[in-house]
Amino acid sequence: MRISRALVVGMVAAFVAGCGSVTPTAPAPSASAVSPAVTGPGASAVSPNGTGPSGGVVSPAVTGPSGGVVPPAVTGPSGGVVSPPASAGGAAKPEAHAIALAALPANLRGRVPEFAPAPPATKVELPTDGTAGWFSRIPTTQRVAFITIDDGWVRHPLALKLLQAADVPVTLFLETDAIRSDPRFFGRLESAGATIENHTISHPDLKGRSYAAQKHEICGGADQLAGFYGRRPTLFRPPFGTHDATTLRAAHDCGMKAAFSWKATTNKGKVRFQDGPGVKPGDIILMHFRDRFPDDFLGVLQAIHKAGLIPARLEDYIP
Numbered sequence: 001m002r003i004s005r006a007l008v009v010g011m012v013a014a015f016v017a018g019c020g021s022v023t024p025t026a027p028a029p030s031a032s033a034v035s036p037a038v039t040g041p042g043a044s045a046v047s048p049n050g051t052g053p054s055g056g057v058v059s060p061a062v063t064g065p066s067g068g069v070v071p072p073a074v075t076g077p078s079g080g081v082v083s084p085p086a087s088a089g090g091a092a093k094p095e096a097h098a099i100a101l102a103a104l105p106a107n108l109r110g111r112v113p114e115f116a117p118a119p120p121a122t123k124v125e126l127p128t129d130g131t132a133g134w135f136s137r138i139p140t141t142q143r144v145a146f147i148t149i150d151d152g153w154v155r156h157p158l159a160l161k162l163l164q165a166a167d168v169p170v171t172l173f174l175e176t177d178a179i180r181s182d183p184r185f186f187g188r189l190e191s192a193g194a195t196i197e198n199h200t201i202s203h204p205d206l207k208g209r210s211y212a213a214q215k216h217e218i219c220g221g222a223d224q225l226a227g228f229y230g231r232r233p234t235l236f237r238p239p240f241g242t243h244d245a246t247t248l249r250a251a252h253d254c255g256m257k258a259a260f261s262w263k264a265t266t267n268k269g270k271v272r273f274q275d276g277p278g279v280k281p282g283d284i285i286l287m288h289f290r291d292r293f294p295d296d297f298l299g300v301l302q303a304i305h306k307a308g309l310i311p312a313r314l315e316d317y318i319p
């Protein structure tokens, strides 16, 4: 299905360009050949987010109809634990993906690398002593890396299209105070391969705080996200990456299987590595929802691609 991506993108791009102008070359044979792909079943997967700042590209299906926080097509409330790695979208994904790629501004489109599908995940081992696991990388020799995006203060208008165009899994560690004013923005990202996980209510430095205080922030964040999105997180990132033994106990008691630090960070499009240059197999990469989301996200994708690795879904590696 990916093989035809370039072709589909080209066709969709041509079609979109035609839509943008006043369609002088209207129903040419090639256009009619393309249109089923645009308005076909795949289009419904794209429709909630058709419009971006770049202008109503997929205009027929544009306006975000899914008023609810959880888009109808997304995984069921409690289920969906075992999903196929790296492709949450099902059959409609390649079309949605190609349309999103074609809809990106040209200066971004050329910077989206193409990845092979991620290999089947191998599960890590978790502690059995009543604490959550702690990882800054996933211990694996598989050629995979993990993209994590934190907080949620900035809702960049191109975030959805970029995720769709990249067609890779990402894990969002969301602070509920940051997303409370517009949780549905992040709900839409779930339809593009994102999984929403826990990053506390108010982003305190947890280290040294009482068990009760830490539990309040961790359980409270998970409960609120469950209320917003219909799925209670099972993974946790402590604010600032700081933690102590109490954190991992409280996280476990709040239902968090594991907590995560990182091996690389991203800001203003630059990726900084903690263990020498380049992304290594199993590395967890940290970025944030910031003003320069496109540069950060594309910088991370390119760093992973340059290392010969494939973005994989963090949740798939946790038993």
Ligand SMILES: [Zn+2]
Pocket (backbone or CB within 6 Å): 150, 151, 199, 203, 239, 240
């Ligand atoms: Zn944070």
